[in-house]
Structure formats: C-alpha cells, structure tokens
Amino acid sequence: MTQDEPTQPIVPSTPPPRMPPPSWVPPTVQSPPHQWAPPPPPPAPRHVVPRGRVPGWIWPLVCGLALVVGIAGGAIGGLVYEQVRDDGSGTVLSGLAGVDTVTEAPLPDDNGSIEAVAARLLPSTVQISAEYQGQKGGATGSGFVLDRQGHVITNNHVVEDADSDDGPIEVVDEDGNRYDAEVVGRSAVYDLAVLSVPDARGLVPAALGSSQALRVGEGVVAIGSPLGLSSTVTAGIVSALHRPVTTGSTGDDSSYINAVQTDAAINPGNSGGPLVNLRGQVVGVNSAIATTGGTASGESGNIGVGFAIPIEQVRITADQILRTGKAEYPVIGAKVKTGSQVDGDGAEIDSVLPDTPAEDAGLEKGDVIVEVDGDRVTDGIALIVAIRAHQPGEQVDFTVLRDGDQRTITLTLGSETG
Numbered sequence: 001m002t003q004d005e006p007t008q009p010i011v012p013s014t015p016p017p018r019m020p021p022p023s024w025v026p027p028t029v030q031s032p033p034h035q036w037a038p039p040p041p042p043p044a045p046r047h048v049v050p051r052g053r054v055p056g057w058i059w060p061l062v063c064g065l066a067l068v069v070g071i072a073g074g075a076i077g078g079l080v081y082e083q084v085r086d087d088g089s090g091t092v093l094s095g096l097a098g099v100d101t102v103t104e105a106p107l108p109d110d111n112g113s114i115e116a117v118a119a120r121l122l123p124s125t126v127q128i129s130a131e132y133q134g135q136k137g138g139a140t141g142s143g144f145v146l147d148r149q150g151h152v153i154t155n156n157h158v159v160e161d162a163d164s165d166d167g168p169i170e171v172v173d174e175d176g177n178r179y180d181a182e183v184v185g186r187s188a189v190y191d192l193a194v195l196s197v198p199d200a201r202g203l204v205p206a207a208l209g210s211s212q213a214l215r216v217g218e219g220v221v222a223i224g225s226p227l228g229l230s231s232t233v234t235a236g237i238v239s240a241l242h243r244p245v246t247t248g249s250t251g252d253d254s255s256y257i258n259a260v261q262t263d264a265a266i267n268p269g270n271s272g273g274p275l276v277n278l279r280g281q282v283v284g285v286n287s288a289i290a291t292t293g294g295t296a297s298g299e300s301g302n303i304g305v306g307f308a309i310p311i312e313q314v315r316i317t318a319d320q321i322l323r324t325g326k327a328e329y330p331v332i333g334a335k336v337k338t339g340s341q342v343d344g345d346g347a348e349i350d351s352v353l354p355d356t357p358a359e360d361a362g363l364e365k366g367d368v369i370v371e372v373d374g375d376r377v378t379d380g381i382a383l384i385v386a387i388r389a390h391q392p393g394e395q396v397d398f399t400v401l402r403d404g405d406q407r408t409i410t411l412t413l414g415s416e417t418g
Contacts, residue, residue: 090151090184090196095319099147102207105279112278117221118233120280124206125273127172127225128154128181128195130162142224142273143171143195144282146318150201153314154272155287156186156193156255157247171197174231185321189329189388189418190313191247191255191287193272194321206274209281211260211310214238222264222286222306224273236264244385245307247288258385259307260284266306275308284308316391330392330413334358336369336380346370346401347383361411364402371399387413 092098106120107113124145141158145151152171162169169181179200186193197203214220218238226232240261247255262275266289275284290305320327333356336347346368352358369377372386373396390396392415400409 089325090182090194090198090322091325092149092322095323096315099149099151099322100205101147102205103209103281104207105209105281106207107278107280109279111280112219114219114221114233114235114278117276117278117280118223121206121221121223121274121276121282122174122231122233123204125174125223125231126152126200126203127228127230128152128158128272129170129172130159131168131170140225140228140269141271142269142286144206144223144272144274144285145200145203146194147205148201150197150199150203151184151318151322152181152195152197152200153285153318154193154195155247155285156188156191158272159183159193159195160186160188169195171195171200172230173200173203185325185327187317187321187327187329187418188255190317190327191257191309192285192314192317192321192327194318206276207281208311208315209277209279209283211241211283211308211312214241214260214277214283216240219278220262220264220283221276221278222262222266222270222273222308223276224266224270224286226265226267226269228269232270234265236262239263239305243307244381245288245290246381247307256381256384256388257287257307257309257313258389259288260310262306262308263304264306265302265304267302270306283311285311285314313389326417328392328415328417330387330390330394331416332356332358332361332363332387332411333414334363336383338380338384344378347377347380357411357414361398361409363398363400363409363411366402368401369398370401370406371397373397374399 107116111117121144126143126145128141128143130140141154143152143154143158146153159169169183171179171181173179179197181195181197184194184196216238220236220238222234222236224232238260243259243261245257245259247257260275260283264275266286270286271288273286274282275286277283286306286308288307289302290307291303317327333353335350335353337350349358349363349365349367349369351365352363369383371377372383375386377383377386387396390413392413395410395412398409398411400407
C-alpha cells in the first residue's frame with residue numbers, strides 16, 4: 001500500500017434483518033379420501049415366491065396326490081376284504097382267484113423217488129379229528145392245505161356229522177400241532193368239504209396238478225392218516241381213469257364221483273388226503289375203497305382198489321364253496337334206474353319231473369340214454385357221473401333210444417345246491 005491511497009475502515013458485515021412471517025397462510029387443499037390411494041407396490045418377479053403364500057401350481061399337485069393315495073388305500077382295503085371276509089365264515093369273494101394256491105410242480109418231470117414226493121407233501125397233509133355226539137375222534141380222516149390263507153380240503157363224509165351237530169373239528173399237522181377248524185362249506189354230492197383254519201396260515205399249500213394228464217400205469221402216492229396213523233405214505237399206480245363209483249353205501253345215489261382208481265393202499269382214515277403224482281402235485285382226493293360187498297367210504301380194509309375224486313372237480317367245488325359257502329351241481333330233473341336192474345346197455349329213465357329241463361327237452365319215461373355228448377353211457381350211475389362232469393347252465397346232447405329209434409335231445413342243465 002502507498003501513502004497517496006486513502007485508507008478505508010474495515011466494517012464487519014451484518015446479516016440482513018429477518019422478515020416477519022406473514023399474518024395469513026392459505027389453507028392446504030386435500031383430496032377427498034375416495035379419490036386418493038397410496039400407489040401399489042411394484043409386482044414381484046415371477047421367479048420369486050412371496051413369503052407366506054403357496055404357489056398356485058401346488059394345489060392341483062396336492063389334490064392329485066390325495067386322489068392317488070385315496071384310490072390306492074381303497075384298492076388295498078378292498079383287496080384285504082376280497083381275500084378273506086372278517087365275518088369268520090372263511091369265504092372269499094373271488095373264490096380260488098382270491099387265495100394263494102400253488103400249481104407249479106415242486107419236483108422235475110423225471111422224478112421217480114417216492115421219498116422226494118413224501119418230503120414235499122407231508123408238510124401239506126393234515127389229520128382231521130371231528131367230535132360229535134359227545135365223543136372226541138368220532139370221525140377221523142385226512143386233508144391237505146389248499147392255500148396260504150389257511151383253507152383245507154377234505155371229504156364231506158369226514159366232517160358232515162360234526163358239522164350237523166356243531167361239534168368241534170381239529171386239524172393236526174405233521175409236527176403234531178393242533179388247530180381249531182370250522183366248515184366253510186361242503187358238498188354231499190361231490191363228497192368234498194372246505195375247512196377254514198385261520199391259525200394254520202403258516203402251513204405249506206400243496207401244489208395242484210391235473211388228473212386229465214394221468215395215464216394208466218403211472219405211479220402215484222397216497223398220503224394220509226389211515227386208521228388214525230398220521231403222516232402215512234403208500235405208493236402204487238393209476239389202475240383206471242373215469243371210473244364211476246359212489247362214496248356212500250351201496251345203492252346210495254347221493255354221492256357219485258368220476259374217480260381215479262389206484263392200487264395204492266387206502267384204508268379208513270385216508271379219506272380226504274391227497275393222491276399225488278411223482279412230480280409232487282395233487283391229482284385227486286382219496287375218498288373210497290372197494291370192498292367185497294361193493295364200494296364204501298371206509299369200513300373195511302384195503303384190498304388194492306381205491307378211488308380218488310379228480311382234482312378238476314375239487315377246483316370247481318372248492319371255488320363255489322369259497323365264494324358262497326355252498327356248492328351247486330347240475331341236474332336234468334329225471335330219475336334213472338341204478339342197481340341190479342341195469343344191463344349195461346344204457347341208463348333207463350324211470351320218471352320225469354314236471355317243470356324241469358328233462359320235461360322241457362322232451363325226455364320221457366322209458367327212454368334209454370346211451371350217450372352224453374358222444375361219450376358212451378352204460379347204466380344209471382354212469383349217466384349221473386356224466387351229467388355231474390358238466391356245470392349248471394351248459395347245453396348237453398343226449399343220445400336216446402325210444403321205441404327202437406335213436407334220436408338226439410339237447411337240453412340245458414339245471415342246478416341244485418348240495
């Protein structure tokens with residue numbers, strides 16, 4: 001700074017004075033509530049699931065799974081009920097199709113060992129003891145395990161008296177274990193019965209074979225409890241096939257069978273036990289023996305002529321009994337002569353009942369039936385057996401001799417229960 005420049009005093013700056021607030025402020029204008037809303041939040045990205053919410057695609061999946069589970073549960077429940085009803089009757093809604101049977105042969109085709117057959121079948125064969133009229137062991141026979149549900153096959157004549165008097169029935173296995181049994185159903189006509197043994201479900205079912213595949217001279221084994229001697233095995237051959245016999249007393253036409261004849265030793269107590277081929281399959285149910293006075297279900301001993309119900313008939317009757325507790329058999333509604341009157345030239349009609357298939361088809365008293373579906377008929381017993389080889393509702397052709405003329409009469413078989 002030079003001397004000729006005037007000096008200026010330094011004056012501190014002061015802030016401008018504050019203006020007083022205005023005495024009047026215009027009011028704030030607000031929109032009515034219905035005309036204003038806060039702005040919506042931005043939408044969430046599609047790949048992000050908002051917390052606390054379930055994606056919409058989950059519900060169809062849950063419903064579908066619930067439907068599948070419901071159907072599966074219903075099917076399983078239905079299957080359980082289908083197998084064996086809970087009413088204690090032992091019946092099965094779908095018959096043999098609803099139980100676990102065995103058909104595969106346990107032994108090879110070339111097996112020739114009786115020992116091997118016995119080893120396979122003895123665990124499946126049981127002794128049956130029935131009590132009636134206050135006496136235990138009043139009826140003693142044999143049987144075999146049909147399936148894994150605890151059903152046992154035996155003869156009707158083994159259990160019919162105990163069943164009619166509601167007597168207890170016991171089944172004894174190879175090891176001597178005893179189980180209570182009850183009759184599911186029985187057929188006097190075919191001399192068969194099905195027992196239910198719920199506590200014996202662990203027993204091994206016997207394999208079911210075919211009697212139609214048998215040949216005369218083929219080896220067979222009979223297993224049972226003859227004279228009360230359990231787990232007895234005898235062996236022999238097939239002596240004849242399609243042998244019409246009765247399992248009742250002589251002249252009793254209530255039970256005729258188209259039997260497999262064998263010379264394997266069969267004695268009282270063998271009734272109901274299995275007749276087995278050398279592959280270890282049941283081909284028949286031992287039911288009767290020949291005596292010097294005729295054929296009987298078992299009063300005297302073996303003379304080398306025994307008879308078994310073919311397994312095919314056992315399957316049919318067991319299936320019916322398992323379904324309903326009863327068995328049906330075919331009838332024509334006519335009576336035929338049996339016994340000493342026959343001469344081997346056919347079955348003579350003794351009478352025709354009204355409103356029956358025989359009357360509807362035109363059969364008459366005195367007609368002689370010589371063939372059924374082309375198979376020769378020699379007498380009344382052969383005719384009964386031939387008819388019972390069919391099922392109710394089937395159409396059958398009868399070749400009939402009437403007044404020296406031969407004609408064919410077709411009729412539809414009726415049915416009865418028994």
